[in-house]
Amino acid sequence: MPYLLISPAVLAMLAFLVYPMVSVFYYSLQHHFVSKPWENGFAGLDNFERMLFHDPLFWQSLGFTAKWVVVEVLLQLVLGLILALIINETFIGRALSRAMVVSPWAVSGVLTTGIWVLLYNPTTGMSRYLADMGLIPYGAAPLANPDTVFAAAVVAELWRGVPFFAILLLADLQTIPRDLYEAASVDGASRIRRFYHVTLPHLKDAIILATLLRAVWEFNNVDLLYTLTGGGPAHQTTTLPLYVAATAAQSHNFGYGSALTMAGFVILTFFSVLYLRLSKFGARS
Secondary structure: OHHHHHHHHHHHHHHHHHHHHHHHHHHHOEEOEOOOHHHOEEOOOHHHHHHHHOOHHHHHHHHHHHHHHHHHHHHHHHHHHHHHHHHOOOOOOHHHHHHHHHHHHHOOHHHHHHHHHHHOOOOOOHHHHHHHOOOOOOOOOOOOOOOOHHHHHHHHHHHHHHHHHHHHHHHHHOOOOHHHHHHHHHOOOOHHHHHHHHHHHHHHHHHHHHHHHHHHHHHOOOHHHHHHOOOOOOOOOOOHHHHHHHHHHHOOEHHHHHHHHHHHHHHHHHHHHHHHHHHOOOOOO
């Protein structure tokens, strides 16, 4: 009876998790090019050899992905923690402030892109007003300039990602016993010392979990970057998932696209396990 009851969940996992993974691994060992069916067949490790030794765009996209994940997660963590500490305090309009913090998280990636494309518009967006103030030249397009496109994309993603950290950390902040702060105050601890010795230790597991989840999501970020920059200009904002989408969905090279996907899966798995081990997630201090 227990196995019968859990069988629907097991079947769902096999259908939507295990089968796609096995399928991608299978195709990564194949030449499967829709527009060149006469070349299809078993490839062995040819796709991986091409990826590692003959494809500079793979390394470029992987390098940008690492840069994107590190910058986004660190900035979202710092800004989200500051925001959580602010809305955890008691002040007039706190409920409204919390609702406003949540609102960007409820917006889809494509709609977020639409908002920021309008804001970055060189004619009607922020660029026009900054140019009127003499800060930038007229006609400046942050998303088309290689020197500014990364910063512009980072800001757009921060607007959507910071609320995730703020909400999660706020929930954990509200579980900290007030007695700890009162005891620290009686002992003469300043606000900064209370933050480092009371707040941060309590938030440790929440921070580890939030940064890990957000790192995985940012690594797999497709919707915002695809609709905001399309991976350009000159592939400067092409992440590994965007490269996979371009290879498999647009060029119809499913064999090589599957090999790229397997590379991303191995990298994410390795660093996730390493991060959890080094951070001692769940360990009692």
